Amino acid sequence: MEVDKKIEELGGLDFFTKSTKLSEDERLDFIELYDIAEHKEFIDFIDRYGGRSFNKAVCCCDVKEVPGFPSRKIPLSTLLGFVKGAFGIIEIDELIEDNIPTGFIAFAMGDPTGDYWCYHIKTKSIHFWQHDAPEDEDTFTVTNSIKDLILKCEVEEDDETEEGFGFIQGDFIDDYFDN
Numbered sequence: 001m002e003v004d005k006k007i008e009e010l011g012g013l014d015f016f017t018k019s020t021k022l023s024e025d026e027r028l029d030f031i032e033l034y035d036i037a038e039h040k041e042f043i044d045f046i047d048r049y050g051g052r053s054f055n056k057a058v059c060c061c062d063v064k065e066v067p068g069f070p071s072r073k074i075p076l077s078t079l080l081g082f083v084k085g086a087f088g089i090i091e092i093d094e095l096i097e098d099n100i101p102t103g104f105i106a107f108a109m110g111d112p113t114g115d116y117w118c119y120h121i122k123t124k125s126i127h128f129w130q131h132d133a134p135e136d137e138d139t140f141t142v143t144n145s146i147k148d149l150i151l152k153c154e155v156e157e158d159d160e161t162e163e164g165f166g167f168i169q170g171d172f173i174d175d176y177f178d179n
Contacts, residue, residue, distance in 0.1 A: 002147065002151065003045075003146075003147055003150050003151075006150050006151055006153065007049070007150065010054060010056060010058050010153055010154075010155055011054060011055040011056035011058075011155060012054075012055050013049060013052035013053065013054055013055065013079065014052055014053060014055055015051060015052050015053075019051045019081070019083035019084065019085055019087060019088070020083060020084045020085070021051075021082060021083055021084075022082045022083060022084060022088070022090070026082075026090070027082045030082070030089065030090055030093075031043065034105060034121060035121070036105075036121060039119075039121070039124065041124070041145065041146060041147070042105075042107070042119055042124070042146060045079075045107075045146045046079075046080070046081055046082055046089060046107060047081075047082065049079045049081070050079050050080055050081020050082060050083065050087075050089065050107070051079070051080070051081030051082070051083035051087045051088070052078070052079055052081070052087075053077055053078040053079075053087075054076070054077060054078075056155045056156075057075070057077075057155065057156040058075070058076050058077070058153050058154070058155060058156065059073040059074055059075050059076060059153065059154060059156050060073070060074045060075075060076050060142060060143075060149055060152050060153050061073050061152055061153070061154045062152060063128075063142050063143070063152065064140070064141075064142070066128055066130075066140045066142075067130070067133065067137070068130065068133075073154075073156070074110060074128055074142070075110050075111040075156075076108055076109075076110065076117060076149075076153060077108075077109050077110065077111060077112075078108060078109040079107065079108045080092055080106065080107050080108060080109070089105070089106070089107060092106050092116070093105065093106065096116065096131070099131060100116070100118065100129055101129070101138070101139050103120060103121050103122055104118040104119065104120055104121070104127065104129065104139065105118060105119045105121065106118050106129065107119050107146075110128060113131070113132075114131040114132070115128065115129060115130050115131055116128075116129050116131075117129075117142075117149070118139065119146070120141075124144075124145065125141055125142075125143065125144050125145070126141075126142050126143045126144070126145065126146060126148070126149045127139045127140060127141050127142060128140045128142050
């Protein structure tokens with residue numbers, strides 16, 4: 001599988017904290033709430049990789065320009081999952097539901113500043129949501145699928161970046177705060 005191979009090239013994923021999986025009923029309730037039972041690629045991705053963080057500083061590269069990221073590299077740190085706690089897709093959904101545009105599901109953390117990667121339910125495309133941008137300018141289309149997103153990712157090789165903490169000390173967080 002292409003995605004497995006790419007994730008391995010990026011240094012792999014690991015559980016950041018010990019997470020408890022949602023019950024099957026809780027998982028199915030979420031899927032029903034958003035009417036995404038037919039979105040197999042998305043559900044399979046969350047089931048397989050969710051609730052884990054990349055072991056290295058990873059960014060999605062060569063994307064169209066997004067304000068705050070002039071290098072055209074956007075951080076991708078943690079994949080939300082059908083788990084309880086800070087990396088749970090339901091907890092994050094409840095946390096940001098009043099702010100995120102309708103029709104989107106946050107499925108990954110961009111960086112520790114509160115930005116998220118989102119799945120657009122209608123188009124199945126991947127968007128980047130900036131929590132502090134004006135409401136009508138906060139969401140940007142990045143790729144057409146989760147697979148495309150992962151395949152566009154690279155390890156951030158900045159010499160100043162400590163492994164696993166690139167979003168705090170790497171140049172893309174500096175780009176974010178410089179604008």
